[in-house]
Amino acid sequence: MSSTKPKVPTRASTRTKTPTAVPPTTRTTRAAASKPVATTTTPPLPATKKSTRKPLVSKDNATEVAVAPTKPASKSNVTRKIPRSDEDADREPIMAYLRIRPHLGEDEPSSAPYLSPLSDTSVRMTDPHDPHSNPSRFRVSTIAPSSIYTFSHIFPTQTSQSEFFTKTTLPLVRDVLQGQNGLLFAYGVTNSGKTYTVQGGAHAGSAGILPRSLDVLFNSIEGLHGTGKYRPVRLQGVELADKTDSAPPPVAPEPALAEVLGQHMDPSASDTDIDPTVLKVDRNYEYTIWLSYAEVYNEKVYDLLDNVQDNSTGGIPRSNSGKSLLLTRKALSLKPSPVSDSPDAGINGKYISGLRQFRVHSASQAKALVKLGQLHRRVFGTLANRESSRSHGMVILKVVRGHRGERDDPTALQIARLTLVDLAGSERTKHTQTTGDRLKEAGNINKSLMVLGQCMEVLRSNQRKVAVSLAQDGLDGRMDTREVKRGLAVVPFRHSKLTEALMDYFVGDARAVMIVNVNPYDTGYDENSHVMKFAALAREVYVTPAPAPVQRLPVAAGKAQGTTKRATPDAPKPYRRKVTISTGGPGSGRKASEAVLEVLEVDEGDAAESDDDEPINPLVDALFDEVEELRMQLFESEMRCAIIEADVREEVMREMELRMASMEKMYARRLMNEVQQNEMKTDAKIDMLHQSGLFGSPVKRPKPPSAAASDISEEEEDDVETSLVDDLTSEDESEQGRSLSLSPLAGKGKAQARSPAKQETPRAYIPDPPMLPSDSEDAELTESELESEDGAEGEGDAASVGISATTGSEAESDGEYTGTEDEEEEDWAPAAAKTPRAKPTPQRVASPSPASRAQPRVSKLERGMSHLTLGGGGDPDDSVIILPVKKFRARQESSEYEDQAEPGIVKKKKRCVLHPIPVFLRLTLPVGRQLAKKTVVTEEQIERAAAKQDSSKNVRRMTGRL
Numbered sequence: 001m002s003s004t005k006p007k008v009p010t011r012a013s014t015r016t017k018t019p020t021a022v023p024p025t026t027r028t029t030r031a032a033a034s035k036p037v038a039t040t041t042t043p044p045l046p047a048t049k050k051s052t053r054k055p056l057v058s059k060d061n062a063t064e065v066a067v068a069p070t071k072p073a074s075k076s077n078v079t080r081k082i083p084r085s086d087e088d089a090d091r092e093p094i095m096a097y098l099r100i101r102p103h104l105g106e107d108e109p110s111s112a113p114y115l116s117p118l119s120d121t122s123v124r125m126t127d128p129h130d131p132h133s134n135p136s137r138f139r140v141s142t143i144a145p146s147s148i149y150t151f152s153h154i155f156p157t158q159t160s161q162s163e164f165f166t167k168t169t170l171p172l173v174r175d176v177l178q179g180q181n182g183l184l185f186a187y188g189v190t191n192s193g194k195t196y197t198v199q200g201g202a203h204a205g206s207a208g209i210l211p212r213s214l215d216v217l218f219n220s221i222e223g224l225h226g227t228g229k230y231r232p233v234r235l236q237g238v239e240l241a242d243k244t245d246s247a248p249p250p251v252a253p254e255p256a257l258a259e260v261l262g263q264h265m266d267p268s269a270s271d272t273d274i275d276p277t278v279l280k281v282d283r284n285y286e287y288t289i290w291l292s293y294a295e296v297y298n299e300k301v302y303d304l305l306d307n308v309q310d311n312s313t314g315g316i317p318r319s320n321s322g323k324s325l326l327l328t329r330k331a332l333s334l335k336p337s338p339v340s341d342s343p344d345a346g347i348n349g350k351y352i353s354g355l356r357q358f359r360v361h362s363a364s365q366a367k368a369l370v371k372l373g374q375l376h377r378r379v380f381g382t383l384a385n386r387e388s389s390r391s392h393g394m395v396i397l398k399v400v401r402g403h404r405g406e407r408d409d410p411t412a413l414q415i416a417r418l419t420l421v422d423l424a425g426s427e428r429t430k431h432t433q434t435t436g437d438r439l440k441e442a443g444n445i446n447k448s449l450m451v452l453g454q455c456m457e458v459l460r461s462n463q464r465k466v467a468v469s470l471a472q473d474g475l476d477g478r479m480d481t482r483e484v485k486r487g488l489a490v491v492p493f494r495h496s497k498l499t500e501a502l503m504d505y506f507v508g509d510a511r512a513v514m515i516v517n518v519n520p521y522d523t524g525y526d527e528n529s530h531v532m533k534f535a536a537l538a539r540e541v542y543v544t545p546a547p548a549p550v551q552r553l554p555v556a557a558g559k560a561q562g563t564t565k566r567a568t569p570d571a572p573k574p575y576r577r578k579v580t581i582s583t584g585g586p587g588s589g590r591k592a593s594e595a596v597l598e599v600l601e602v603d604e605g606d607a608a609e610s611d612d613d614e615p616i617n618p619l620v621d622a623l624f625d626e627v628e629e630l631r632m633q634l635f636e637s638e639m640r641c642a643i644i645e646a647d648v649r650e651e652v653m654r655e656m657e658l659r660m661a662s663m664e665k666m667y668a669r670r671l672m673n674e675v676q677q678n679e680m681k682t683d684a685k686i687d688m689l690h691q692s693g694l695f696g697s698p699v700k701r702p703k704p705p706s707a708a709a710s711d712i713s714e715e716e717e718d719d720v721e722t723s724l725v726d727d728l729t730s731e732d733e734s735e736q737g738r739s740l741s742l743s744p745l746a747g748k749g750k751a752q753a754r755s756p757a758k759q760e761t762p763r764a765y766i767p768d769p770p771m772l773p774s775d776s777e778d779a780e781l782t783e784s785e786l787e788s789e790d791g792a793e794g795e796g797d798a799a800s801v802g803i804s805a806t807t808g809s810e811a812e813s814d815g816e817y818t819g820t821e822d823e824e825e826e827d828w829a830p831a832a833a834k835t836p837r838a839k840p841t842p843q844r845v846a847s848p849s850p851a852s853r854a855q856p857r858v859s860k861l862e863r864g865m866s867h868l869t870l871g872g873g874g875d876p877d878d879s880v881i882i883l884p885v886k887k888f889r890a891r892q893e894s895s896e897y898e899d900q901a902e903p904g905i906v907k908k909k910k911r912c913v914l915h916p917i918p919v920f921l922r923l924t925l926p927v928g929r930q931l932a933k934k935t936v937v938t939e940e941q942i943e944r945a946a947a948k949q950d951s952s953k954n955v956r957r958m959t960g961r962l
């Protein structure tokens with residue numbers, strides 16, 4: 001009757017099984033150095049599963065659970081630590097250790113190391129291609145150029161294998177001897193040192209954590225070996241051992257395979273590199289150790305200790321002569337662990353069906369098996385690493401321990417597993433020029449690693465949800481964990497063979513350690529950043545270390561189904577795949593050869609064997625497949641988006657560079673034009689003054705050295721001009737910044753002319769507006785009047801006449817301009833229009849004139865000269881630009897700009913004809929008949945200049961904006 005049938009969990013139920021580990025109260029996330037990420041704090045929770053089994057071991061690294069990961073203090077990164085509950089003490093995060101690989105020598109390509117340890121637990125990673133640190137490079141990446149990552153511990157380059165083993169793996173070895181499961185996996189990009197860390201190197205003392213673990217295991221159980229009557233099966237089951245099946249295979253590799261792989265090694269050769277560590281174990285128990293070695297390659301699981309069947313009759317393959325090696329390997333399937341194996345534990349993991357396992361009696365025997373497995377492991381050469389591991393290698397050590405007093409009682413046995421995983425490197429197709437089959441291989445490697453990351457993410461998120469919900473419910477006085485679990489996401493273990501095979505370590509009782517290998521001289525900064533982020537994520541996932549359950553059910557006699565079962569020949573048609581292996585060639589010292597391995601793959605569905613006691617719901621399976629497909633589509637879309645984004649960034653960067661270059665050219669041209677204009681203006685002034693005869697008989701002075709470098713010097717200038725230029729340049733340099741130039745005539749303007757009593761009153765010279773001569777008596781001063789007055793003085797007298805031009809800001813420096821634009825408009829309106837007689841305000845003390853007798857004449861002369869300033873209402877902001885008619889026209893013609901590409905700028909530049917520039921002129925003029933005669937400024941000039949007043953005003957506004 002169906003109603004009486006014992007309830008068997010469905011596959012769906014195993015999938016939706018929620019890990020019960022609850023995160024502790026405090027966690028620290030990775031923080032970008034430039035942009036710190038705030039630390040989130042999760043409230044403490046009641047445990048969802050009360051563990052009745054307390055760990056038997058001392059938790060060496062459990063102290064790290066209670067200690068918040070050290071992290072550089074930052075204002076925005078305040079960590080609030082909440083006391084942990086008793087239940088939380090059973091849980092701990094996945095330990096993440098960083099190992100930094102040393103630089104191996106000159107041959108190895110290297111960039112500057114981008115990792116700099118900040119402490120034992122934190123490290124800064126800085127992109128060597130960051131434009132800030134290396135301006136010659138442009139960085140197109142969404143990865144932060146600098147970040148700080150925290151780990152449980154960081155091992156610098158000089159760390160020895162022994163030290164590394166002691167701190168990372170020894171606690172797991174101790175655990176497994178005391179009945180607790182453990183997982184260790186090495187993660188990192190290609191060539192970062194994963195295999196070196198797990199397997200070790202060739203020189204003495206370089207044995208990796210795997211051989212050392214074997215040494216310590218056998219050192220510790222010396223004299224405590226069990227009979228091996230029972231063997232472990234599946235995840236937690238035991239069965240009566242079949243002596244013939246569990247005997248270790250001959251460890252000599254098949255000669256054909258050894259030759260093909262180019263590894264002429266003898267796995268049985270004695271190993272002198274032995275770790276002497278001995279752990280204290282419970283001597284009331286007997287121990288047997290079982291070893292198996294599997295690999296996940298191209299999303300298929302293979303047994304590395306299975307006999308490789310050489311189908312080639314010719315023995316050693318000679319593919320160059322047309323022969324190829326045909327090796328048949330059978331992919332194994334993963335099956336859910338039956339509940340009957342461990343009813344107490346409720347483990348929902350999967351085991352590798354058909355994976356062979358061998359009882360090993362000594363460390364050397366175990367190491368020989370591992371080496372044989374290594375030989376069988378797919379080792380391909382790539383550009384990145386000639387010995388690159390293209391598969392995930394898993395060595396599974398099982399320790400079966402039973403009390404001496406219950407030697408024959410299988411229900412008293414305890415099985416603990418320690419799995420050491422050497423993950424394949426995250427492939428960099430760009431760097432390794434991977435194509436074809438290799439590309440597919442890389443895709444599968446990346447897929448399994450990606451799924452591993454997704455699993456971590458979902459686990460973390462589920463654990464947080466549980467934590468938050470239970471905390472709230474606990475506060476409300478209610479606590480229904482089933483409700484909470486129903487809302488949790490499915491952890492996608494099933495999306496990859498790797499995660500499927502390891503899932504029980506994450507959801508069951510186990511301790512997990514992650515080793516992150518990084519080569520800081522590697523050029524793959526972005527890939528290593530992903531690895532670091534993965535580690536940060538893993539550290540936030542919590543596992544529950546607890547001893548494995550003791551068998552309580554009677555063990556079926558004989559061989560358990562599926563443990564050594566192979567796919568039968570009449571099984572559904574297997575998939576055959578050919579793989580080409582290239583060995584030797586230039587540089588290797590061996591003759592180049594290629595061999596073809598033909599792999600027989602059995603899909604999971606094909607190997608559905610009878611020991612699978614889990615009913616499968618096809619609808620659920622279909623839904624999961626769909627979910628998986630959608631996830632993959634999402635992943636692909638994200639990849640496409642990332643590529644498009646990178647392309648767009650690059651395009652924008654190129655466009656910006658072009659624009660910057662054109663702007664640079666434009667501004668250079670403008671600058672040149674400005675310089676030319678200034679020169680022309682100066683020339684024009686000199687011409688004007690020269691033509692007006694003011695410098696008819698200048699006093700010739702020796703040319704100062706500075707004049708030689710003057711920009712203004714022109715070869716066609718006469719002596720007068722040279723003298724003037726000397727004055728101009730020297731005065732420009734020395735008096736730049738003064739608001740007004742001082743001259744002997746300054747302060748002797750109209751006011752003085754009208755009030756002789758105030759003759760001595762010093763005042764600053766402010767250019768007068770272009771006053772109409774008829775407006776004043778002084779303005780009516782005619783040439784003849786001047787002539788007569790000058791005549792009275794004689795030609796020998798001389799006075800200094802100052803002509804000053806300055807910018808508004810300078811003129812008002814003694815009163816900086818702060819008005820609005822409207823005010824400015826008003827100020828800039830011709831003064832004649834506002835006030836017929838704008839009176840300049842005395843502002844500054846002028847040097848006394850030596851020609852005080854000529855004051856009336858001089859003041860008239862000065863007013864006459866002031867017309868030349870075109871001051872427009874006395875606004876001192878105006879430059880004095882007086883152009884003779886002929887030159888003026890020439891200037892107008894030359895003011896056209898050629899840059900038609902930017903009409904807006906051209907338009908503005910056209911209005912730059914009378915750009916006001918700070919020019920200071922102080923001229924020493926002979927006062928006399930000749931001077932007076934030449935002082936007349938034509939009305940035409942004045943009108944023209946006044947008409948340009950508006951242009952000047954606009955230009956000034958524009959330059960103000962610039």
Ligand SMILES: Nc1ncnc2c1ncn2[C@@H]1O[C@H](COP(=O)(O)OP(=O)(O)OP(=O)(O)O)[C@@H](O)[C@H]1O
Pocket residue numbers: 100101102104157188189190191192193194195196197201385387388389390423424425426517
């Ligand atoms: N800590 C170390 N000290 C000295 N040499 C090291 C160290 N780590 C790695 N190496 C050397 O670096 C090279 C690459 O290391 P390894 O093969 O372990 O990289 P990997 O990460 O396993 O690469 P892949 O994923 O491609 O297999 C090897 O020659 C190894 O001997």
